[in-house]
């Protein structure tokens with residue numbers, strides 16, 4: 404299947420005046436339509452760095468990122484925003500916007516310069532609110548909602564943006580188990596029903612194993628992309644945490660503490 408986004412011999416990391424720090428190298432990843440893909444790895448391994456690099460926020464050390472066959476750094480901002488939506492973990496700047504207005508920002512790539520919403524835009528915003536089950540919050544100010552609710556609002560904004568690729572950095576952090584599962588299922592339903600590809604980073608590995616189509620595992624040695632069942636079969640989860648007390652039980656498909 405043709406990828407929406409692919410990387411070729413990508414190296415990611417940071418350059419300072421004194422040195423270049425490579426976080427991961429030789430990454431050849433393929434994000435295909437209709438797939439829910441989880442990015443996992445220990446704290447500080449480089450998940451956010453990878454997400455920032457493939458979304459054109461941060462330059463790679465070397466290699467290329469192609470989004471719909473075009474280098475991600477060659478896109479004009481408006482064009483990029485019609486192909487890719489991103490929800491990062493940064494806090495929102497304080498504002499007076501209501502939840503509806505925040506989600507409506509997702510329509511910006513399509514509206515005129517004063518941001519007038521057409522009936523179609525409003526339908527898309529309402530659809531996104533319904534899908535994420537936050538319609539009842541539409542008129543609340545964004546400082547009046549909880550962290551978990553805000554997380555859903557930001558996901559709704561990405562849905563309203565209606566792009567073939569959605570990238571989410573730790574979208575389930577502030578959610579309880581019930582809402583985590585509901586969000587995972589929503590993301591899965593969206594990918595399967597709309598053909599969108601959703602890549603998200605997460606520390607909820609057990610849930611990701613159960614609900615994602617593919618996973619990208621980052622370890623200090625390597626970065627592997629495959630279906631969860633294949634990753635289990637090849638023992639790839641065992642390399643995630645360097646701790647004798649945390650082992651991966653391949654039969655149960657989850658980590659156990661010994």
Ligand SMILES: Nc1ncnc2c1ncn2[C@@H]1O[C@H](COP(=O)(O)OP(=O)(O)OP(=O)(O)O)[C@@H](O)[C@H]1O
Nearest residue numbers: 417424426444445446447448449450451452453604
């Ligand atoms: N702006 C920066 N300049 C230099 N190094 C950075 C910068 N941002 C992050 N790093 C380093 O890059 C490494 C990867 O960080 P990153 O935030 O990508 O990890 P992560 O896998 O997303 O972590 P977590 O699961 O804790 O969110 C870390 O060692 C971090 O200290």
